Amino acid sequence: MTWIVQLELxxxxxxxxxxxxxxxxxxxxxxxxxxxxxxxxxTSATVFLFDGDTMIDSTPGARALLAAIPAQGPTWTxxxxxxxxxxxxxxxxxxxxxVDGALTLTSDSGNALVLQAELRGGLTRVVLTDPxxxxxxxxxxxxxxRAMEEEISLLRDTAARAPTLIWKERANGDVIxxxxxxxxxxxxxxxxxxxxxxxxxxxxxxxxxxxxxxxEGLRHRLxxxxxxxxxxxxxxxxxxxxxxxxxxxxxxxVQAETSLRDFMVTLTKTFAHLHVGLAIFDSQRxxxxxxxxxxxLTMLPADFLTMRPSLVSVLDGMRDxxxxxxxKDYRNWxxxxxxxxxxxxxxxxxxxxxxPGGQTYRVIGRPHPxxxxxxxxxxxxxxxxxxxxxxxxxxxxxxxxDQVEEAIAVFSPGGQLLMSNAAYAxxxxxxxxxNLAEATLRSVSATWRDRCSPSGVWSDLEDFAAxxxxxxxxxxxxxxxxxRMIEARFLPLVGGATMTGYRLRDAVSPPKAVFTRDAxxxxx
Numbered sequence: 001m002t003w004i005v006q007l008e009l010x011x012x013x014x015x016x017x018x019x020x021x022x023x024x025x026x027x028x029x030x031x032x033x034x035x036x037x038x039x040x041x042x043t044s045a046t047v048f049l050f051d052g053d054t055m056i057d058s059t060p061g062a063r064a065l066l067a068a069i070p071a072q073g074p075t076w077t078x079x080x081x082x083x084x085x086x087x088x089x090x091x092x093x094x095x096x097x098x099v100d101g102a103l104t105l106t107s108d109s110g111n112a113l114v115l116q117a118e119l120r121g122g123l124t125r126v127v128l129t130d131p132x133x134x135x136x137x138x139x140x141x142x143x144x145x146r147a148m149e150e151e152i153s154l155l156r157d158t159a160a161r162a163p164t165l166i167w168k169e170r171a172n173g174d175v176i177x178x179x180x181x182x183x184x185x186x187x188x189x190x191x192x193x194x195x196x197x198x199x200x201x202x203x204x205x206x207x208x209x210x211x212x213x214x215x216e217g218l219r220h221r222l223x224x225x226x227x228x229x230x231x232x233x234x235x236x237x238x239x240x241x242x243x244x245x246x247x248x249x250x251x252x253x254v255q256a257e258t259s260l261r262d263f264m265v266t267l268t269k270t271f272a273h274l275h276v277g278l279a280i281f282d283s284q285r286x287x288x289x290x291x292x293x294x295x296x297l298t299m300l301p302a303d304f305l306t307m308r309p310s311l312v313s314v315l316d317g318m319r320d321x322x323x324x325x326x327x328k329d330y331r332n333w334x335x336x337x338x339x340x341x342x343x344x345x346x347x348x349x350x351x352x353x354x355x356p357g358g359q360t361y362r363v364i365g366r367p368h369p370x371x372x373x374x375x376x377x378x379x380x381x382x383x384x385x386x387x388x389x390x391x392x393x394x395x396x397x398x399x400x401x402d403q404v405e406e407a408i409a410v411f412s413p414g415g416q417l418l419m420s421n422a423a424y425a426x427x428x429x430x431x432x433x434x435n436l437a438e439a440t441l442r443s444v445s446a447t448w449r450d451r452c453s454p455s456g457v458w459s460d461l462e463d464f465a466a467x468x469x470x471x472x473x474x475x476x477x478x479x480x481x482x483x484r485m486i487e488a489r490f491l492p493l494v495g496g497a498t499m500t501g502y503r504l505r506d507a508v509s510p511p512k513a514v515f516t517r518d519a520x521x522x523x524x
Contacts, residue, residue, distance in 0.1 A: 046129070050126070051123055056123070065082075065128070083115065086113055094117065115128055164247065168242060169243050182203075231251050279314065285373065287308050287314060297377050299323055300318065349365030350362075362380045407502040408423070409444065409500045410493065413495065428502075445458045453480075
């Protein structure tokens with residue numbers, strides 16, 4: 001009996017151990033079947049789970065797709081950057097997801113893509129499928145492969161359509177890759193009896209030789225088969241093994257620089273012969289251009305002007321050499337400089353400087369494009385001397401005429417009053433010289449008509465003054481309204497001017513013979 005009991009205990013222990021082992025195996029299998037992700041679907045699907053804009057989980061395929069997207073930034077932004085070109089209404093439909101609850105979109109870009117999105121417990125679930133490739137190949141995610149293929153296709157199309165010449169070289173100078181623009185230009189450079197073969201010919205020199213890893217701004221000139229020249233700006237990037245080069249056409253820039261250089265040479269030659277000092281300051285008020293006359297007028301040395309001094313420095317240098325009007329105080333002088341710059345910028349600055357040395361300068365400020373400023377300095381000392389002399393001569397002439405007892409008025413060939421004397425103002429009771437701009441022969445003769453008896457002398461005088469060529473002096477008698485008699489004479493002057501003279505006849509003196517234009521006509 002004892003051994004039977006022992007046998008039953010052994011059997012019971014074995015059964016208990018087997019049951020425990022089976023339970024452990026069942027639990028382990030259950031844990032193996034539980035998904036490692038929050039998704040219950042097959043982990044090969046391309047699924048994203050977002051809480052607002054934050055991704056909280058994704059399938060391996062989804063993570064592979066994100067890794068293949070070249071855009072930068074948050075996950076939601078990168079995903080939208082990739083999906084928006086395929087689904088034009090995606091953003092608008094996603095905004096209505098809280099109302100609709102779910103959506104399904106089919107790609108409108110020609111690719112067989114289907115997007116499903118739904119809102120579950122406040123989380124946004126996005127699923128991407130490609131009906132044409134449901135089974136992955138070689139263990140790779142098809143959505144990630146599609147993203148990479150699309151990017152490669154875009155890059156190839158961009159390189160093929162780029163107007164910039166792009167090519168890649170090895171260290172020995174062999175061209176191992178080039179885009180369409182490079183090959184088209186190479187065909188224009190090769191001789192007519194040469195064919196475009198592989199490896200491609202190098203049409204530029206050494207864009208980056210000895211210049212380090214990256215080189216910018218190297219200009220190259222290509223001479224085409226027809227003799228035309230084309231300029232390029234070559235930028236290189238790479239290492240000692242391979243370099244990638246980019247050549248941008250800059251013909252317009254080179255032509256503009258050449259035209260500007262020729263224009264500056266022409267301006268310099270033109271300004272060199274001017275007697276007017278010219279100083280051009282840029283928008284920062286630095287001297288950028290001047291002519292030799294400026295050195296003569298300002299007494300500033302050439303080495304100082306070539307250092308591109310500021311406007312204030314130039315004026316200070318002139319002040320030190322007594323080439324500007326001496327200000328009463330330096331603070332007021334600084335304020336005048338500021339006002340001068342402001343007035344010149346608006347094109348309103350024009351002054352005459354009387355220098356301590358006796359010279360007289362005319363200074364004009366004019367604005368130039370892009371905020372530049374031009375100052376023109378002209379020595380008008382001789383002109384001012386002539387003006388002063390002319391004014392002195394006029395004053396002397398007027399003083400002499402005022403001493404003459406005969407009333408005199410002189411008119412220009414156009415009938416404008418040039419001068420009259422004091423006797424004229426006393427006789428006629430008016431001084432037309434007070435307003436020479438409005439005094440003409442016609443207006444003055446109207447005054448004469450009003451104060452004399454009717455006579456045809458005034459019409460004859462107007463005809464006489466309007467005649468051209470040789471003329472002869474003539475006289476006439478006139479009677480004032482108060483009964484006094486006037487002896488009038490009309491004389492031609494140099495340059496077509498006309499002088500009129502009036503004198504009261506003395507009542508006690510015998511009458512004088514009068515020679516009138518009517519008598520002249522009868523004699524003729």
